[in-house]
Structure formats: C-alpha cells, structure tokens
Amino acid sequence: MYPTQNDRLTLLRAVESARNGIVLTDPSLEDNPIIYANPAFIELTGYDMDEIIGKNCRFLQGEDRQQENIASIKDAIAKGESITTIIRNYKKNGGLFYNELTISPVYDDKGVLVNFIGVQNDVTARMELEKRISDFYSMISHELRTPVSSINASLLALEDGSVTKLSSPGAKLVKIALSNCKRLIGLINNILDWKKLQAGKFKLQLQPWPAEEIIDTVIQEITPVCILRKIKLEKSVESTAHVVMDPERITEVLLNLISNAIKFSPDGTTISIKLKCNNDKKTRVEYSVHDQGCGIASENLDKLFLQFQQLDSSEKRSKGGTGLGLAISKAIVDLHHGRIGVKSKLNEGSTFWFTLPELDYADIIRPHQD
Numbered sequence: 001m002y003p004t005q006n007d008r009l010t011l012l013r014a015v016e017s018a019r020n021g022i023v024l025t026d027p028s029l030e031d032n033p034i035i036y037a038n039p040a041f042i043e044l045t046g047y048d049m050d051e052i053i054g055k056n057c058r059f060l061q062g063e064d065r066q067q068e069n070i071a072s073i074k075d076a077i078a079k080g081e082s083i084t085t086i087i088r089n090y091k092k093n094g095g096l097f098y099n100e101l102t103i104s105p106v107y108d109d110k111g112v113l114v115n116f117i118g119v120q121n122d123v124t125a126r127m128e129l130e131k132r133i134s135d136f137y138s139m140i141s142h143e144l145r146t147p148v149s150s151i152n153a154s155l156l157a158l159e160d161g162s163v164t165k166l167s168s169p170g171a172k173l174v175k176i177a178l179s180n181c182k183r184l185i186g187l188i189n190n191i192l193d194w195k196k197l198q199a200g201k202f203k204l205q206l207q208p209w210p211a212e213e214i215i216d217t218v219i220q221e222i223t224p225v226c227i228l229r230k231i232k233l234e235k236s237v238e239s240t241a242h243v244v245m246d247p248e249r250i251t252e253v254l255l256n257l258i259s260n261a262i263k264f265s266p267d268g269t270t271i272s273i274k275l276k277c278n279n280d281k282k283t284r285v286e287y288s289v290h291d292q293g294c295g296i297a298s299e300n301l302d303k304l305f306l307q308f309q310q311l312d313s314s315e316k317r318s319k320g321g322t323g324l325g326l327a328i329s330k331a332i333v334d335l336h337h338g339r340i341g342v343k344s345k346l347n348e349g350s351t352f353w354f355t356l357p358e359l360d361y362a363d364i365i366r367p368h369q370d
C-alpha cells in the first residue's frame, strides 16, 4: 500500500516532533552523506542545518576516532545491517555526549538499499551515573574492604595471643573490635555480592550436598549470639536428602534468615529451624525459620525481598544492615530455581522459608537458563 500525500505529511510531522535525533543518509551518494536531520538532532548537536546536510555523520566524532565500535558501525553499514551502539560524540561547542546510536538500512519495494536512518539518543546522564556507581563499588572494594580485612587480620593475631599476651580487659576489647569488624566485612561483602548479582556475574558452585549439614553449620556459627541473648535454637529435620546446591551460598541464605530472626526476637524466646523433604521435585527440600518476634504487617510482606528495604522503624523492624540481605537471599534462591517467602502476622512471629528443587547432575555443568 502506497501512503497518500497526507500520510507522508503525518509521518514527517511525527519525525519532526520526535525527541530523539533522527537523520537520513543516502548511500548512493559519495561518502553516504546526511540528506535530512530532524530538529532534535539540531538541538542535540548544536549545529545549524546547513552545516550538516551533505556531510557524513562521522564529523560528530571530532578527533576521538580511536573507538572500537566505529569499525563495527562501518562493517554493519557495508553489509546493509542494523546496529545499536554507544559512541562518544561532540557537540558544535566541543561538549562530549554519549550517543546511543541505532542505524538501520531502508530498502525500497524491490529490495534495493535506498537510505540509512540513524536515531540518536543522548545517554550522557545515564553513563555518568553508571560511572559514579562503578567508582562507588571500586571504592568499597579497595578503599574499604582492603583496610578492614587488614584490621581484622591484626585483631585475630592479637586474639590468639601469638603477638603478645593480653590482659583480660584487653582481650575483651579485642573481642568487641573483632565482632564489629566481622559485621563490617559482612556488610561490605553484601554490597559487593549485590553488584555481582545485578551484573549477572554471580556464579554458583553447584554440587550434591547433605541438606541437613547447612543447618548444623549455621547453628554452630550463630550459637554464641544466641547464648548472649538467651535465645533457644530448636532444630527439626524430616529429611536427610542430598541436594545439588552451592553449599556456601545456601549457608549464607539460612544464616541471613536466622540472623534476622535473632534480631527481631525478644530475649529468652525460641527460634525453630525446620528441614522438610517434599515429593515434588520442584520443591524437593524446604528450609524454614520461625521466630516469636513482633511479626510483620501484611502490607509490608511483599516489600521484604526488594533491594534496600528496611521496614518502618515504628514497627521496630529496622535494625541496621544494608537492606540487601533478603534481596541477596532471594537472588541466590532464584539462581537455584527455588522459591523463598514469608508467613507472618503482627505480634504472632514470622516464618521465613525457602525451597530448593532437585537439580539434575547436568545442571552442575550447565546451569538452568529459564
């Protein structure tokens, strides 16, 4: 169907109103020059129309020609293919902008290449934000984690008495410093893990593992805090199954759930940790942690597993941390193709649970992709 003159005008008006830069080039002319540019392109680059018509778009690169994607753009154009990439460009006043550029070939009815259309999107603000975020993470990793690890190592050496014999008050102080250091390392690791998860760079080390052993490891780690708080840990195991999992990461998930339960439990109460084995392969084992704390209002249950969530302190549920613990736990369980959730009512305690499916041995080598 051929568009009418009216249709053409409507199309042109739409292109002229677009907020993205749009240019049309003619590959039948020497050096594929611009034959049309919309007002948004003029506004973005700062050039006048007569300064750009008849020129190849590469003038926007100025002297900055050592960019890897320029060759890919050239290649796509030579093959008559589409390409989307982000390239450094410069306005007429010399100002740098990051141009998220999509170039597509335009073919006529007979399949002859007649034009290229280029759509320019200024993503400078996004790129600058990404750079600031990446600088922040590298600061956490180098300027925070490295010195904290070294403080931790020194304190450990003081604690084991290999450097010098400490007085009893001295030993007490070192113990306090060590426990705070451990907390700080936990927070730093949370932030760096979250970054890896977001970037899809978090790899599981899957292997068959006795499901019960995870509980024992966590109980061993958490018992000293429970003694201080007079909290009783109750374990009930209904299954001795081996499940394919990343044991270190699943330990982290359970540790997170139990640590939260301890934070929100009154002294002298009981926390029950259960392991159930289901017939359903998709939910083969189920871990649950029940506390006798203040519970969570139903309207807040959905928010719990979102990043940086800490519930309102009026509910007395904000107790420090990064607000990433449950989000990381959910991401780890998701990577295992399991499920995680919570049942709770105000003043009736909470039960956090997660399930793990029965993964095949093939999954150890080639993790699930859905």
Ligand SMILES: Cc1cc2nc3c(=O)[nH]c(=O)nc-3n(C[C@H](O)[C@H](O)[C@H](O)COP(=O)(O)O)c2cc1C
Residues within 6 Å of the ligand: 023, 024, 025, 032, 056, 057, 058, 060, 061, 070, 071, 073, 074, 077, 087, 088, 089, 099, 101, 103, 104, 116, 117, 118, 119, 120
């Ligand atoms: C329709 C179209 C739009 C283009 N828009 C831009 C642009 O906004 N910025 C840019 O740096 N290059 C743009 N290019 C790419 C350059 O014109 C050129 O093809 C690229 O620099 C690779 O070729 P060269 O190595 O000969 O310079 C565009 C190309 C086409 C066909």
